[in-house]
Every structure is written in structure tokens, then in C-alpha cells.
Amino acid sequence: MQRSLYDKEHELYRESVRAFLEREVAPYQEQWDRDGMIDRSVFARAAKSGIYALEVPEQHGGSGESDYRYRMVVCEEIARINALSFALTIALQDDLVLHYLTDLMNDEQKNRWLPGFASGDLIGALAMTEPGAGSDLQGIKTTARRDGDDWILSGQKTFISSGIMADLVIVAARTDPEAGSRGFSLFLVERDMPGFVRGRKLEKMGLPGQDTAELFFEDVRLPAGNLLGTEGRGLQHLMSHLPRERLGVSATAIATARAIFDMTREYCTQRVAFGKPISALQHVRFELAEMSTEIDIAEAYVDKSVVEYNAGRLTPTDAAKGKWFVSELQKRVLDRCLQLHGGYGYMMEYPVARAYVDTRIQTIYGGTTEIMKELIGRELAR
Structure with a gap:
């Protein structure tokens, strides 16, 4: 096509x-x-x-x-x-x-x-997730309180991508415990600010080259100029930027699914079993046919999402649909591609093995599949 x-x-x-x-x-x-x-x-x-x-x-x-x-x-x-x-x-x-x-x-x-x-x-990082607050952003416990013209930031974050490397971290904090969803703000925390402590670099099952860390804020003094956006609208700022984040996950997911599928198709034409390439086996051909079709259809949705985003029309619901579906497709395609590689697929020297473990996070970060479905369902039931 x-x-x-x-x-x-x-x-x-x-x-x-x-x-x-x-x-x-x-x-x-x-x-x-x-x-x-x-x-x-x-x-x-x-x-x-x-x-x-x-x-x-x-x-x-x-x-x-x-x-x-x-x-x-x-x-x-x-x-x-x-x-x-x-x-x-x-x-x-x-x-x-x-x-x-x-x-x-x-x-x-x-x-x-x-x-x-x-x-x-x-290099920047975005610090939202806490040990007790992931998809539920209103569970954030990190606080920022006024002290004259400054803010005093206290709390901790976890699972922060590029947390070790980052020079500037966007931190979500609660600034008014009585204001509900309007009680959060965003702050810019700079490298080496007193009280800003980086914890251990977390050991993940995949993406080993991408540093992920715990971050601690021990009464970090922030000047007024380090408030990002409007005080009290931090949660709204986060929500309004989710479509771009989720489109990014969809873009990576479809690109990875396509790339590993292409590698696998080539492998199937070269791998010989029972005297002929395994691509001559009907089951293998059916597997390739199904994956190719699914990738093409999902790619069409991602392409449409890109067009809508460029036009300023990509809605949070449509971005959520792409995020959960394409990331789940990526996970499914890579599992089947690894299976078609047989024992070689389990060897880390093969791209499919490395991509398989790197892929697993895609249905979790940026909002889990379950949260995406809940958001879409709420919109449909309104």
C-alpha cells in the first residue's frame, strides 16, 4: 500500500x-x-x-x-x-x-x-510519578510552599527517565492542598541546586542505555522565576500535553513493530528447515500475513493522528486510542517475531531479543493500557 x-x-x-x-x-x-x-x-x-x-x-x-x-x-x-x-x-x-x-x-x-x-x-526530564502516584496524578504528595518570593520544594519522584543525566527537571508539586485539581503547579529544578538529590539509577528489564532514576527534593529553594506556567494550573498543563506524549509512544511503537517485522520476514526467507525456507510453510506465511495486515492498519491510524496533530485537532481521546492499541500491537508483534526466530530469537545478539525486552514498557508509561481504556470509556459514556 x-x-x-x-x-x-x-x-x-x-x-x-x-x-x-x-x-x-x-x-x-x-x-x-x-x-x-x-x-x-x-x-x-x-x-x-x-x-x-x-x-x-x-x-x-x-x-x-x-x-x-x-x-x-x-x-x-x-x-x-x-x-x-x-x-x-x-x-x-x-x-x-x-x-x-x-x-x-x-x-x-x-x-x-x-x-x-x-x-x-x-538535557531535560519530566518528574510526575511518585512511589504512591503513577497514573493518578491527583495522588501527588510532593509539595511546594511559598517563602517570600521563593518556593520551597519537598518530596520525591521515581521512574524518572533521564533523571541522572538531566540538567533541568520539570517537577509537578502540590501547592494548595485545599484547591483540589487546581492545587498543583509545575517547577523547573536545575542541576546541583542545594537539596536536589539524585537517588540510585534504577535497574530495568529493558532499555539499559536509557537512565532512569529516583529523585529527592529536600527543601529545595526555587526562585519565583522557576515556576513553569501558571500557579495552580499544573494538573491542567499536564493533561493538555498528554496527546503529544501519547502520539510519541504510538510513533515509536508503530516504527518498532514495522522494523522488527521487516527483519523477521527477511529471516524467514533465509532460515531453512526441512529442506526449504521456513517462509514456505503455510503457518509461517499466515503469521507474516496477519502481522503485515495489522501493522498496515495501525500505521494508517497513526498517520491520521499525525495529520490531525499538525492541524491542531488531535484530541486526548484519539491519542489515547492510538497509544493503547499500537503499543499493545507492538508487544504482540514482537512476541510473534521472536517465536518465528526460534531459539535464535532468545539470543541477545539478535535485534528481536533486545527489542522484545525494550518493548514491554510501552504499554505502561505514558498511561497504562487500562487507564487509556478508562479515559476513552468515560468519554464515550458522557
Whole structure:
């Protein structure tokens, strides 16, 4: 089926992205996985090459390009080399941190911080999740109280992607315990602020090169200029940015499913059993046919979501539909691809094995599948 999402400019961009990844990422990703950390110097080179931070306005060092199709190209090309730890770190910047900053920062904050993100010298993180508050954001216990013109931030966060590497962390905190959903605000916490303590780097089952951490805030004094957005509207800020985050998960999911499926199809034409390629077996052909069909159909939904997002029409409900369905499809496709590889699929030297464990988080972060269904169901029942 002819895919009509991209124009000539996007395919030219794809060539430059592919060249960058083959030069700067593919040779090093296994070492990053062994180290448990990506060499942060690669992000400065990535930003210089236009791999991310495209949406940063020109006056702050970016290109001011908001067409999400360029993000899709990056997702697809990173999936092609199976560098999912790198993919998540880039997505964290483009689909979360930078999206918040460009939307919510005032001019002074933009002048102060955006040039560093545009150059790749600053890395950000978003800290919402706590030990007792994941999908239920109103369960956040981290607090910020006024002290003169400053704020005093206290609490802890967990499962924070890029928590060790980050130079600037967006932290959600409760600022008025009596105000219900209007009692939360967002703050910008800078590296090495007194009282900001990074806990252990968490050991995950997948994405080993992508650092994930616990963060502690022990009476961190924040100047008034470190409030992000409007006081008391933190929860609303978080909710309004979820469609972009969930579109990002869908983009990574469909790109990874497609890339691993293509690798598996090629493997099936080369792997010989009973004197012929296993692709000659009807069961294998049926498996490939089913996966190819499912991926094509899901890809059409993601493409439509990208078009809707570019037009400013992607709703939280439609983003939630894509997030749960495509991430569940990714998990299902990779499981079947691993099965078709047989024993080799269980060997970490094969991309399908690494992608299999990296994929498992996709149905959890950004809102679990169960939460997505609940949100969609509420909307349908209104």
C-alpha cells in the first residue's frame, strides 16, 4: 500500500537522519547499553544535525519546525537500527520536555534555557510519578510552599527517565492542598541546586542505555522565576500535553513493530528447515500475513493522528486510542517475531531479543493500557 504521509522534503530529511545514525549511534549503542548510560555528547551532535529540537523557535537556536512528520522520520530510522534507548531519550526531549517548555515558558525563561536545549547541551526530564502516584496524578504528595518570593520544594519522584543525566527537571508539586485539581503547579529544578538529590539509577528489564532514576527534593529553594506556567494550573498543563506524549509512544511503537517485522520476514526467507525456507510453510506465511495486515492498519491510524496533530485537532481521546492499541500491537508483534526466530530469537545478539525486552514498557508509561481504556470509556459514556 502506497504511504502518502510524507513529502519529498521528509524523504530528503530521512537521508540525513539515516546518515547521522549510522555514523554517530549504531557503532556505539551496544557500549551504551553495557555502560547503562548514553554518552551525552551525542545529543549535541544530534541537535546540530537536526535530529531533534526542531520545534525550538529560530530566535532561540532551533528551526521553528512544528511538522510532526519529521519526528516520525526520526522514530522510523532509529527503529531501523534498533536503538530504542536512544529513541526514548530523544522522545523524552521532543515529545515531553521541549513541548512543555516552548508552550509554557515566559520570554525570560525561554531566553535563559531554550538555547541550551537547541544546541543539545542541556538535557531535560519530566518528574510526575511518585512511589504512591503513577497514573493518578491527583495522588501527588510532593509539595511546594511559598517563602517570600521563593518556593520551597519537598518530596520525591521515581521512574524518572533521564533523571541522572538531566540538567533541568520539570517537577509537578502540590501547592494548595485545599484547591483540589487546581492545587498543583509545575517547577523547573536545575542541576546541583542545594537539596536536589539524585537517588540510585534504577535497574530495568529493558532499555539499559536509557537512565532512569529516583529523585529527592529536600527543601529545595526555587526562585519565583522557576515556576513553569501558571500557579495552580499544573494538573491542567499536564493533561493538555498528554496527546503529544501519547502520539510519541504510538510513533515509536508503530516504527518498532514495522522494523522488527521487516527483519523477521527477511529471516524467514533465509532460515531453512526441512529442506526449504521456513517462509514456505503455510503457518509461517499466515503469521507474516496477519502481522503485515495489522501493522498496515495501525500505521494508517497513526498517520491520521499525525495529520490531525499538525492541524491542531488531535484530541486526548484519539491519542489515547492510538497509544493503547499500537503499543499493545507492538508487544504482540514482537512476541510473534521472536517465536518465528526460534531459539535464535532468545539470543541477545539478535535485534528481536533486545527489542522484545525494550518493548514491554510501552504499554505502561505514558498511561497504562487500562487507564487509556478508562479515559476513552468515560468519554464515550458522557
